[in-house]
Amino acid sequence: MKGMEHMTTFYFVRHGKTELNLSLRFQGGEIDSPLLPIGIEQAIQAGRYLCDISFDMAAISTQKRAMDTANYILKENNYLDGLTVQYHDNLREIRFGEREGAEIDQTDEQTNHLRKRPDLYDPAAFGGETIDSLVARSTQVIERISKQYPDGKVLIVAHGVLLITLINSLVGKEKSKWREGGPLANTSITILEKANDQSKYMIRAFNDISYQSKNEEA
Template sequence: MTQFYFVRHGKTEINAEGRFNGGTVDSPLIPSGVEATKRMAQHLKTVSFDVALSSPQMRAQTTANIILAENAAPPELTVVEDLREMRLGDWDGQKIDQITAAYPEDLKNYRTRPDLFAAEKFHAESYPSLIARSTKVIEETAKLYPSEKILVVSHGILLMALLNTLNGVPLAKIRESGIVDNSSLTILTYSKGQTLIEAWGQTF
């Protein structure tokens, strides 16, 4: 089985400002996000990663590079477009409390009933689209590297949707577990049709 080390990027300026941090916006890591990632890097420095994959967004690439800089034998980082965060359309970069006030029912569905979220209303990506593209990355990677260790650095909504789907959770319930923290680690061993979670949302 392939062993995946899934990491959510460090906390960013947009996270700290309480704004939607989706697939069409980006901002630097704040100092606490860098420090939390460095603590994770120390924990992972002796792991022999065979492959390292990152979202194209700079917050994820920065996080990946901090981890790889401390690694004893780091692989080259490969940027994968389909690891990009869920595109939130008109909501991206907007204050979360303002969207909550303006679209309470839509925001409720976004947060609690992904199967009912009307993404097209806000020119956003749907949850099924997000799940399809991210799951494809994992399936293809596992096929190419059936017994290797893979570092994957991505984003909160993508990882929540992907990991729960791989673990057999239906679309309507994928948000019940909550989103893993910034600079957190989830370890999952995977082969087609078989998933084992070894750690979930671990922080350092």
């Protein structure tokens, strides 16, 4: 290890649980539903867990469920003075086209591809967004931030499909495995690091919900 190695550390957090999560409906990039009380509570707990991390910036999806989650997290943080907060359309969830808000059909072939074989997923029939588009636009945000903050600690608050495919892609998995380890739990924390002379990211924590109190979910 060289003494002067630069490293960006990303803290990826999925938004809190929403009404549409509970009712098992598609909740993509063009729809929002409110955080449930348990989702708010978990976001506050995540904020307390991260309260002593001095973030250099926070990059947040422009969807309300992510912005609300980020607000609850940041409200608990002890080092907000001078924090840069940015909102990014490119961190919005994958778009499900005509399926937005519809009940999830567990027997549907494309739904199964989305969950298990993202390399085979083809949303053309319902006007959805491709996995390649999702990963390309989210990766663009991450790469730009890691150049801007070569020694930075960065909070990212976004969405389930976006985060698991982005994370698996950043650590170098092939496309067929971009859903491995998913779905990420609501308000789970995944930490990735990248030394600036490396192309791949290393996982320091994955889908961490160890901080959540064991309240019964209402």
